[in-house]
Amino acid sequence: MAGGKKVKFSYSDTINVREGEELDKKTLLHYIRENLPNVPNGQLEIEQFGAGHSNLTYLLRVKSWEAVLRRPPLGPVAPKSHDMEREFRILTSLNPFYQTAPKAYHYSEDNTIVGSRFFIMERRKGIVIDTEFPNGVIYDNLLGQKISELMVDKLVELHQIDYTKTELLNISKPTGFMKRQVDGWIKRYELSKTDNIHGVDQLTKWMQENIPISPNPAIIHYDYKLNNAMFSEDFSEMVGLFDWEMTTVGDPLADLGVALAYWTQPDDPEQLKKGIGKPSVTTIGGFFSREQFLETYARKSGRDVSSIHFYLTFAYFKLAVICQQIYYRYYKGQTNDPRFAQLNQYTAILIHYALNSTKGM
Structure with a gap:
């Protein structure tokens, strides 16, 4: 293919x-x-x-x-x-x-x-891609570019919806969104903390002191990543997008930051690429780099993305906290799923990259 x-x-x-x-x-x-x-x-x-x-x-x-x-x-x-x-x-x-x-x-x-x-x-049918393509798909750079473009397009499309015409108007609070997010995820980290990770205090202080002024609010998926998307067999369209539990009305650049944090690339360090398993297919040559993803989003959405380093920093931290919360359940014996046994190590890696990203992409 x-x-x-x-x-x-x-x-x-x-x-x-x-x-x-x-x-x-x-x-x-x-x-x-x-x-x-x-x-x-x-x-x-x-x-x-x-x-x-x-x-x-x-x-x-x-x-x-x-x-x-x-x-x-x-x-x-x-x-x-x-x-x-x-x-x-x-x-x-x-x-x-x-x-x-x-x-x-x-x-x-x-x-x-x-x-x-x-x-x-509803059950949607198509192809979900994570660490490899299914048998029968012959990969080339054109396919990587096509999938990358679709990922950007569907994110831009989501952010263009008039949220005031949806139920999200009644279950979201866009005013003060980023401050609540930063403070809330710091609190979640403290409640699920198991290890002393070097640099956490420095990171949380930086985030609290550098919250940017948000653009106009939009509907945000807030867990936007390749393996939450489903594509048609010819990769001409995205036929499904899943895991909407974090969706709200808030800062669209926070959504973009999450997407970029998940979007690993070939020259990333091995620890970041592998995470808790195999590297994503986005580390294959031909997929957009994070910079290309960002530039394409900026061009198609018309939004100013000059403060993206803050959002990427926060996205790494948010992902670290999610991993820490899952590990906390394993640590406390609330689940025995072996996939969770080393998540504390990945939490530490993400904290490290969050600190690194304070300096810019």
């Missing part, structure tokens, strides 16, 4: 359900038949989307009918995080204006069905 030319290939975006994360099929099947239309008679098959480290996401299938269920992770979770009702409301409101967001079908507060609150949404 050089440059996105369509060929036949085998690809699956799901895995068998991980041990300890199973759902009660009988209870769930009865519930979805009672609450969702057009569910046929037949056995319920459940698979899991295995890429995420936060919310648990499952594929539900009854014959030809398919849907996706999302619920919080197992064990205690941080206050105000993993809010299933809020994410459901976001998708319900946003889909008519931004159809890359899947349709939301149903929200449930009944903890007896899957052990927590949950919602069910």
Whole structure:
């Protein structure tokens, strides 16, 4: 599939359900038949989307009918995080204006069905790319450029939506957004702290003293990265964008900073490229560099991005705190997922790069 030319290939975006994360099929099947239309008679098959480290996401299938269920992770979770009702409301409101967001079908507060609150949404089909391309995709630089351009275009498109016409108007507070974000994520770090990491105090002080004046607010995804996107088989369009739990109305440059923090490139240090696994495909030659991503966004959005070093610094710190919160759950024995055992080391790496980025891209 050089440059996105369509060929036949085998690809699956799901895995068998991980041990300890199973759902009660009988209870769930009865519930979805009672609450969702057009569910046929037949056995319920459940698979899991295995890429995420936060919310648990499952594929539900009854014959030809398919849907996706999302619920919080197992064990205690941080206050105000993993809010299933809020994410459901976001998708319900946003889909008519931004159809890359899947349709939301149903929200449930009944903890007896899957052990927590949950919602069910549309199943989108396509290709999700993370650390490698599926078999049958022949990579070339043209394909890397095409995917990079799509990522920028869909971010710009999201930021252009009039948020006052959506439900986000009622569940967001754009005024004072960046100060609340900086103070809030510092507090989250302190509440989940396990190790003494050199430079944290210097970093948090710098962020509090250098908050820029934000541009006009926009709808921000706030977890915008390649493996949250789904592409058509010929890579001509983005057919899905997922993980909307952090979405709000706020500073669009904060969203851009998060996207850049995730967007690793070939000349990055190995520790940053590998993170907690294999390097992203964006480290292959042909994908945009962070500088090219930034310049393309600036040109297409018309926004001034001269203060991006602050937003990139904050994005590295925010990602470090997310990793630390997950590691804290592992450290406290609230989860035994082996993927989380070394996350404290990655937290320290991200703190280091946050400090580095205070000096500019």
